[in-house]
Amino acid sequence: MNGIGPVITTSIRNNLRSRTLLIVFIGLGVMLALAVALCISLLIIAPTVEENLPDMESDLELYLGSIMYCASLFGVGICINVFAASSMTREKSRGNIESLLATPLKVKGIWLAKSLAVFLPGLVLAEVLTAIALVAINYIYFVPEIGFLINPWIAISSFVMVPLMYFCISLLTHLIGLTGSPNTANAVVQVFLPLILALMMNLGLRETLDMTSWHFTLINLGIAAVIGIVVVLLYPRLTKERIVLSCRE
Amino acid sequence: MNSAISLENVRKTLGSREVLKGISFAVERGDIFGYLGPNGAGKTTTIRVILGLLELSSGTASILGLDVSQDEARRKVGFVLEADGLYDNMTAEENLEYYFRIYKVAQPEGKIEKVLDSVGLKDRAKDKAGTYSKGMRQRLALARAMAHNPEILVLDEPTAGVDPSGQMEIRQLLLNTVHKEGETIFLSSHNLDEVQRICNRIALIDRGEIKLYGELDKLQREMSQGEVIINTAEAIAESLLAELKSLSHLGLRERKERSLIFSPQEGVEVSDIISLLAGRGVKIEGAGKREASLEEMYSAILKEVEPQ
Numbered sequence: 001m002n003g004i005g006p007v008i009t010t011s012i013r014n015n016l017r018s019r020t021l022l023i024v025f026i027g028l029g030v031m032l033a034l035a036v037a038l039c040i041s042l043l044i045i046a047p048t049v050e051e052n053l054p055d056m057e058s059d060l061e062l063y064l065g066s067i068m069y070c071a072s073l074f075g076v077g078i079c080i081n082v083f084a085a086s087s088m089t090r091e092k093s094r095g096n097i098e099s100l101l102a103t104p105l106k107v108k109g110i111w112l113a114k115s116l117a118v119f120l121p122g123l124v125l126a127e128v129l130t131a132i133a134l135v136a137i138n139y140i141y142f143v144p145e146i147g148f149l150i151n152p153w154i155a156i157s158s159f160v161m162v163p164l165m166y167f168c169i170s171l172l173t174h175l176i177g178l179t180g181s182p183n184t185a186n187a188v189v190q191v192f193l194p195l196i197l198a199l200m201m202n203l204g205l206r207e208t209l210d211m212t213s214w215h216f217t218l219i220n221l222g223i224a225a226v227i228g229i230v231v232v233l234l235y236p237r238l239t240k241e242r243i244v245l246s247c248r249e
Numbered sequence: 250m251n252s253a254i255s256l257e258n259v260r261k262t263l264g265s266r267e268v269l270k271g272i273s274f275a276v277e278r279g280d281i282f283g284y285l286g287p288n289g290a291g292k293t294t295t296i297r298v299i300l301g302l303l304e305l306s307s308g309t310a311s312i313l314g315l316d317v318s319q320d321e322a323r324r325k326v327g328f329v330l331e332a333d334g335l336y337d338n339m340t341a342e343e344n345l346e347y348y349f350r351i352y353k354v355a356q357p358e359g360k361i362e363k364v365l366d367s368v369g370l371k372d373r374a375k376d377k378a379g380t381y382s383k384g385m386r387q388r389l390a391l392a393r394a395m396a397h398n399p400e401i402l403v404l405d406e407p408t409a410g411v412d413p414s415g416q417m418e419i420r421q422l423l424l425n426t427v428h429k430e431g432e433t434i435f436l437s438s439h440n441l442d443e444v445q446r447i448c449n450r451i452a453l454i455d456r457g458e459i460k461l462y463g464e465l466d467k468l469q470r471e472m473s474q475g476e477v478i479i480n481t482a483e484a485i486a487e488s489l490l491a492e493l494k495s496l497s498h499l500g501l502r503e504r505k506e507r508s509l510i511f512s513p514q515e516g517v518e519v520s521d522i523i524s525l526l527a528g529r530g531v532k533i534e535g536a537g538k539r540e541a542s543l544e545e546m547y548s549a550i551l552k553e554v555e556p557q
Contacts, residue, residue, distance in 0.1 A: 017338050094334065104351075
């Protein structure tokens with residue numbers, strides 16, 4: 001992976017220079033996370049705290065966890081949704097990718113660098129949004145009544161597993177986009193966020209799956225692993241020839 | 250010593266189509282090698298093979314003795330591809346700095362200025378590449394290609410879409426590069442005039458096959474088939490023209506206002522024609538063996554293969 005540092009930093013800088021996209025992705029991520037946090041806080045958390053029921057803590061952990069999980073998904077998900085396909089389409093059509101391939105850089109280094117360049121800003125946003133949700137909800141509702149609440153499994157899922165899933169999605173998207181059509185890659189990444197969000201929130205809030213247990217963390221890890229396996233299966237497609245020939249299609 | 254670029258019996262099949270049908274040529278060090286051919290002939294595929302972007306179906310391709318698939322081979326090559334690959338939202342400096350870092354060129358700051366100066370873009374160093382004209386973009390792409398002091402430059406139509414003054418600047422830049430830095434240039438171009446002006450050796454590819462290959466001067470002499478051109482001070486009288494036409498061994502082929510072109514039979518020298526004309530009172534301003542223009546060679550070769 002020698003020499004991919006410049007590709008990562010330059011790609012991040014280029015992605016973030018696209019102001020419209022930057023506004024869209026930060027704006028959407030923050031707005032969605034805020035909307036979910038407000039809804040759950042005002043409609044569920046506040047009444048539960050007021051009721052002061054004996055088994056309230058585990059419920060509150062679940063509600064807080066839902067907010068954190070959504071914040072993390074929106075942060076990293078929207079960033080990858082917005083930047084992955086657009087940067088690949090642009091760079092393939094303008095010959096940037098073909099030029100990089102003609103340098104001594106390895107093809108897998110370029111792939112990894114491009115994937116990281118889209119993933120890292122999303123990771124930062126996700127971690128920040130999740131941390132804000134955790135601290136804000138605690139200090140607004142919990143600390144004055146019952147103290148600081150945090151469930152370790154939801155925290156691991158939100159801070160680690162969601163970014164891990166999305167790192168795998170970024171690798172997959174870039175693999176598909178580089179060796180084929182960025183539009184196909186775009187479709188994959190666009191479908192993933194609503195799909196995973198609907199699935200996890202339904203399973204969690206309907207109590208089919210206990211979001212506060214290690215099962216939830218394991219399922220997230222499993223999803224990341226499945227995406228990882230797909231990446232491994234598609235990896236042999238990652239050749240310079242395939243990328244170059246797909247650039248003008 | 251190894252050739253700068255060497256292709257031996259290279260075949261490349263894409264899908265069901267054989268794009269390169271066993272092509273072979275060598276580019277020697279210090280050459281400005283013109284690579285010509287119509288659209289779809291296989292020029293860009295050849296360039297991609299040289300840059301290690303496409304795998305060979307068969308044959309061998311090397312750069313300075315190194316297989317083109319080796320990273321070390323690519324380190325020795327600078328390139329300008331059909332799409333320039335510049336980042337529009339980055340300045341000229343940033344575009345160059347990026348490649349300096351990729352090639353791990355030491356002390357890039359001083360070098361960036363020097364390289365931009367060499368292509369006449371020092372004053373626009375802080376401007377974004379997206380604001381550049383086509384000619385300026387091509388010069389910046391050339392600067393990027395030369396950033397790591399490569400031994401070979403591979404250029405895919407570097408003057409395409411550039412205005413005439415921009416073309417002249419780029420040509421001069423290429424000549425300077427070869428003369429001062431001793432680099433080798435592989436130049437793919439549609440611009441026959443450009444190739445004739447700056448290249449010392451050429452190859453002509455058509456439908457995946459090399460149709461013509463060698464030193465340009467030599468090829469021009471060969472293709473002219475020993476034609477002789479005589480420039481006169483005045484227009485030739487009709488009566489004398491009729492007489493010259495009747496002398497079949499001279500082979501008068503073409504008459505222009507103040508010049509005559511002969512395709513003499515074997516054994517007839519230029520001096521024989523000059524003596525004959527001087528004896529008829531014709532004032533001769535110049536005479537010599539005529540060299541076929543690259544355009545004539547190109548048309549003749551492509552005409553030959555057309556019926557296939």
